[in-house]
Amino acid sequence: MAGPETSPAEAILEVENVSLRFGGVQALSEVSFDVQSGEVRAIIGPNGAGKSSMLNVINGFYHPQEGSITFKGVTRRRMRTHEAAAQGIARTFQNIALFRGMTTLDNIMTGRNLKMKRNFLLQALYLGPARREEMEHREFAERVIDFLEIQAIRKTPVSRLPYGLQKRVELGRALAAEPDMLLLDEPMAGMNTEEKEDMCRFILDVNGEFGTTVVLIEHDMGVVMDISDRVVVLDYGRLLADGTPDEVRRNPLVIDAYLGTVRD
Amino acid sequence: MEILNAFFVSPFVDMAEYPVFFAEVVANGFLTGIMYSLVALGFVLIFKASETFNFAQGVMVLFAALTLVGLQERGVPTWLAIGITVGVMVLLAMAIEKVMLRPLVNQDPFILFMATIGLTFFLEGFGETLWGSNVKRLDVGIPERPLEVPLGGDFMLLNEFDLWAAGIGAVMVLGLALFFHRTTIGRALRAVADDHQAAMAVGISLRTIWVVVWSVSGVVALVAGIMWGAKSGVQFSLSLIALKALPVLILGGLTSVPGAIVGGLIIGIGEKIGEVYWGPLVGGAIENWFAYVLALIFLLFRPQGLFGERIIERV
Numbered sequence: 311m312a313g314p315e316t317s318p319a320e321a322i323l324e325v326e327n328v329s330l331r332f333g334g335v336q337a338l339s340e341v342s343f344d345v346q347s348g349e350v351r352a353i354i355g356p357n358g359a360g361k362s363s364m365l366n367v368i369n370g371f372y373h374p375q376e377g378s379i380t381f382k383g384v385t386r387r388r389m390r391t392h393e394a395a396a397q398g399i400a401r402t403f404q405n406i407a408l409f410r411g412m413t414t415l416d417n418i419m420t421g422r423n424l425k426m427k428r429n430f431l432l433q434a435l436y437l438g439p440a441r442r443e444e445m446e447h448r449e450f451a452e453r454v455i456d457f458l459e460i461q462a463i464r465k466t467p468v469s470r471l472p473y474g475l476q477k478r479v480e481l482g483r484a485l486a487a488e489p490d491m492l493l494l495d496e497p498m499a500g501m502n503t504e505e506k507e508d509m510c511r512f513i514l515d516v517n518g519e520f521g522t523t524v525v526l527i528e529h530d531m532g533v534v535m536d537i538s539d540r541v542v543v544l545d546y547g548r549l550l551a552d553g554t555p556d557e558v559r560r561n562p563l564v565i566d567a568y569l570g571t572v573r574d
Numbered sequence: 575m576e577i578l579n580a581f582f583v584s585p586f587v588d589m590a591e592y593p594v595f596f597a598e599v600v601a602n603g604f605l606t607g608i609m610y611s612l613v614a615l616g617f618v619l620i621f622k623a624s625e626t627f628n629f630a631q632g633v634m635v636l637f638a639a640l641t642l643v644g645l646q647e648r649g650v651p652t653w654l655a656i657g658i659t660v661g662v663m664v665l666l667a668m669a670i671e672k673v674m675l676r677p678l679v680n681q682d683p684f685i686l687f688m689a690t691i692g693l694t695f696f697l698e699g700f701g702e703t704l705w706g707s708n709v710k711r712l713d714v715g716i717p718e719r720p721l722e723v724p725l726g727g728d729f730m731l732l733n734e735f736d737l738w739a740a741g742i743g744a745v746m747v748l749g750l751a752l753f754f755h756r757t758t759i760g761r762a763l764r765a766v767a768d769d770h771q772a773a774m775a776v777g778i779s780l781r782t783i784w785v786v787v788w789s790v791s792g793v794v795a796l797v798a799g800i801m802w803g804a805k806s807g808v809q810f811s812l813s814l815i816a817l818k819a820l821p822v823l824i825l826g827g828l829t830s831v832p833g834a835i836v837g838g839l840i841i842g843i844g845e846k847i848g849e850v851y852w853g854p855l856v857g858g859a860i861e862n863w864f865a866y867v868l869a870l871i872f873l874l875f876r877p878q879g880l881f882g883e884r885i886i887e888r889v
Contacts, residue, residue, distance in 0.1 A: 369775065395777030407772035409765045420765045424777040426758045483776060 321380075322347040322491060322523050323368065328377030330363055330547075337363040338374065338547045345491070350517050350524045352538035354531070354558075356567060359544040361527045362404055365493050368525070369401050370394040382490065396424055400489035402480045404496045404527075410469040414479050417468055418454055421486025422447040454482045458512060474505040481512060485522075492516065494526040498533055506530065510537055535559065543567070585851035594728040599850050600843055605736035607842020608743040612798045613815055614822040614834040615750065616791040621828045622754075622767050623787040624675070626686040630693040632816025634792060637701040638663055639799030639808045643712050644705035652714050656796075663792030664785075671784045679780065680770055698813070707810070712803040739801045746797060747835055750790070754831065759786060767829075821869035827879030836880060841865045 323345040330338040338360045345351045353361045366372040368379060370391040378385050381397060400421070409417050426443060455461055458478050463471060468479055477497060484492055497513065498506045514537055516522050528534045534541060535555040543551040543558055545567040551558050558564055589596045613635065620628040628634075641662050645655035674689050716738045722729040754760035765773040766783045774780060799808070802815055822841055826833025845864040853860045872879065 371771070371774075390779070391771075391774035392777045392779045395775060401775050403772065403775075407769045407775070409768035409772065411768050412764060416761070416764075420761055420773075420776050420778075423758050423762055423765075487776060 320346045322382060323525075324380040325364075325368070326378050326380070328364075328367055328374045328379070330360075330367060330372055330374045336547050338367070338544075340377070341544065341547070341549050342377075343542045343549065343552050345523060345525055346540075347523055348517070348521050349539040350513070350526070350537055352534045352541045353525065353527050353544060354529075354534055354541060355544035355550070358546075360547040361544055362495055363547075364544065365401065365495055365525070365527060368394075369399050369493055395487065398487075398490035399493065400484035400487045400491075401493035402477070402484055402495060402497060404499065406473075406476045406480055408468045408476055408480055408483070411467065413465050413467055414460060414471070414482075415451060415455070415464045417479055418451045418482045418486045419447065421454075421483040422451060424487060450488075451486055454485050457485070457515070458482050459508075474501050477501070477505075477509070478512070481509075485516060488520075489522060491523040491525065494524065494528075496527050496529065498528060498530055506533060513537060580855055581852070588851060594725050594730055597725060598730045598732070599846050601730065601732055602736070603843035603846030604839060605732070605740045605842070606846065607839035608740045608835075609798070609801055609838075610818055610822050610842055611835045611838025612743045612746065612794065612801065613819040614826065614838055615747065615831065616794040616798065617816075617819055617823055618826075618828065618831055618834045619750075619787055619791040619794065623763050623783060624686060625683040625767060626690065627828070628791070629687065629690040630697060631791065631795065631819070632813040633694045633697040633701075634663075634666075634795035635799040635802070635815065636808070636810065636813040637666075637697045637799075638792065638796035639712060639803040639812055640701045640705045640710075642714075642796070642800065643710045643803070643808050646712075647710070656714070656800075659796055660793055663796055664789045667785050667788030667792050670788055671781055675784050676781065694813075698810070702810075709807050709809040712800065712808050714800055714804060716804065735804070742797065742801070746794065747831070750794075751831055753790075759783070763787060818865060821865035823879070824869040824872050825879055827881040830879070830881035833879055833881030841868065844868060 321344040325344065326342050328338055328341045329336070341360075341364065353364055355361050363372060367374050368381075370389040370393065373388045378387055379389075380386075381394075381399065384397070409420060412420075426447060455464055458481065460475065460478055460482065463475060463479075468476055471479065481494070481497065484494075494513070498509050501509065510533060513524060513526070517524050526538070538555060540553060541551075541555055541558045542549065543561070543564050550567055551561045551564050553561070613631070616631045616634065617628060620626060620631070638659055642655055642659045645658055646652060650658065670693065674693060675686070678686055678689060716735050718733065718735040721732045721734045721737065723732055724730075754763060762773070762778045763783055763786075765776070765778055766780060770780060773783075798815070799812065802812055806812070818841075822834060822837040824837075825840060826835070826837030841864070845861045848860040848864045849858070
C-alpha cells in the first residue's frame with residue numbers, strides 16, 4: 311500500500327472489505343484502507359464514486375452489509391451515529407447541516423453536549439457544579455471561536471451567515487467535541503480562493519496543533535495534493551488507488567478514471 | 575346610534591363603573607387561560623422536537639385522565655395513582671417512539687402528522703376498552719370552595735380550585751422553561767428540531783430525545799387532564815379541549831413556550847370579557863367562538879403568531 315512508515319499498530323481507523331448496497335445499487339464494494347493516527351487522509355474520486363457513502367459508513371449513518379470498521383482498536387459492524395460521536399468521531403456535511411435556528415455560539419456549544427455530565431436538575435436550577443461546568447464549556451467554545459476567527463458572528467443566528475462562514479461554524483461545532491478523528495465532507499465546496507485558503511489553514515492547524523486525525527473528501531485537486539499525507543481513490547464504489555499524493559497523481563488508473571480514457 | 579352606543583360605549587362604562595367586578599372577570603379569565611396554556615404546551619413541546627403537529631395531544635389528555643380515574647375507581651390512593659399514571663405516560667412515550675417515530679425517521683413532517691391522527695384513534699379506543707366509556711367523576715382532593723378576595727373595599731369572588739390550577743400550571747410552565755433553556759437536554763432538543771442528521775453527528779441520541787419529549791408532553795397532558803377532568807368530568811369530550819388549544823397556538827406561535835402561555839391568557843381573558851360585557855347583546859355564547867375569530871384575525875395579519883419564528887422564505 312503506502313510508504314514504509316505504514317504500520318497497523320498506529321492505525322486509528324481500519325476499514326476492511328466494506329461493501330454497501332442500497333437495493334440493487336452497489337455503493338461500495340470490498341473497500342479496504344486505513345487511517346493513521348495524526349495524518350490528513352483524503353478520499354477522492356469522480357462523482358458517485360462512493361466517497362460520501364464511505365464517510366457515512368465510518369460515522370454510522372449507514373451500516374455496511376459486509377466488512378468491518380475498527381476505530382481505536384474496537385471493531386464494529388453496526389454502530390449508531392451518536393455512539394460514533396461519543397467515541398470521538400466528529401464530522402461536517404457536504405450540504406451544511408447546522409442548527410439554523412441557533413446562534414453561532416449555541417451551535418458550537420451543541421458540540422460540547424456530550425462532555426456535559428451534570429444532572430439536568432442542577433442545570434435547570436443553574437446550581438454550583440452545573441454552573442461551573444457550563445462556564446468551562448463556554449470557555450472552550452470561545453477558544454474554538456477565537457481559533458476559527460469568527461468572534462464577530464458569535465451571537466448571529468447561523469441562517470443569516472454567508473455560505474463560507476456557515477462552513478466554518480460547522481467545523482467549529484465538530485472541533486468543540488474535541489474529536490480524535492474529524493471527517494470533513496467537501497469542506498471547501500463552493501468557496502472562493504481566499505475562503506479555501508483560510509479553510510486549508512484551519513485544517514492544517516487543527517491537525518498540527520491538536521494532533522487531530524483528519525479524513526476529508528475534496529474535489530479541488532490542488533487542495534488535496536497540498537494538504538493531505540495520503541490519498542484514497544474510489545471509483546464506482548471500488549478502491550482504485552491508495553498512496554501519497556505523488557504516487558496517486560502518477561497512477562495510470564487514476565488518470566483514466568478522471569480523464570475517461572479507455573485502456574486495454 | 576342606539577346600537578353603536580350599546581356596542582362601543584356602554585360596556586366600557588360598565589367596566590369603569592364597577593372595577594371590582596371587572597377585576598373578577600379578568601381574574602376568572604386569567605385562571606381559565608392558564609388551563610388553555612397547559613394544553614397548548616403539550617403541542618408546542620412536540621412541535622419543537624419534531625416539527626410535527628401532534629393531533630393526538632387531546633386524546634393523550636383524555637387517556638391520562640381515564641387512566642387516573644380508572645386506578646382511583648379500583649381503590650388506588652390518589653397520589654399513588656398519579657405516580658402510576660406518570661409511569662404509564664412514559665411507557666406510552668417509549669412505545670410511540672418504537673412503533674411510530676423510529677420507522678418514520680427523516681420522513682416529511684406531514685407523514686408524521688398523519689401518523690399522529692392514527693395514534694388518536696388508537697388511544698381513544700384503547701383507553702375506552704381499558705377503562706370504559708361512561709362519564710366519570712375525577713376528584714383529586716383539591717378544594718373547590720368559593721374564595722372572597724378583598725379588593726379596594728369590596729370583595730372579588732374566585733374559585734379556590736381555579737387558583738390551585740393556576741398555581742400548578744405556573745409551576746409547570748416555569749419548570750419547563752428552565753428545563754428547555756438551561757439544560758443539555760433542552761439544547762439537544764432544539765438541535766434535533768433543527769436537523770436530525772447533524773444532531774446525531776454531534777452525539778445526540780434521537781431516540782432518547784423523542785422519549786423525553788413525548789414523556790414530558792404526556793405528563794403535561796396528565797396535569798391538563800386532572801384540571802379539566804376535575805372541572806367537567808372525564809369523558810370523550812375532554813379530548814376536544816385540544817380544539818381550544820389550536821387558537822392558542824396560532825396566537826402564540828407553534829414553537830414558543832412563552833407564546834403558548836401568553837396566547838392562553840389572552841384567549842382566556844378575552845373570551846370572558848367578551849361573554850360578560852358583549853354576550854347579552856348578541857344572545858350569548860361568545861365564549862364558544864371568540865378564540866377562533868381571534869385566531870382568524872391573527873392568521874391574516876401575523877401568521878407566525880406573537881412569538882413564533884419569523885417565516886422567511888429565500889427565493
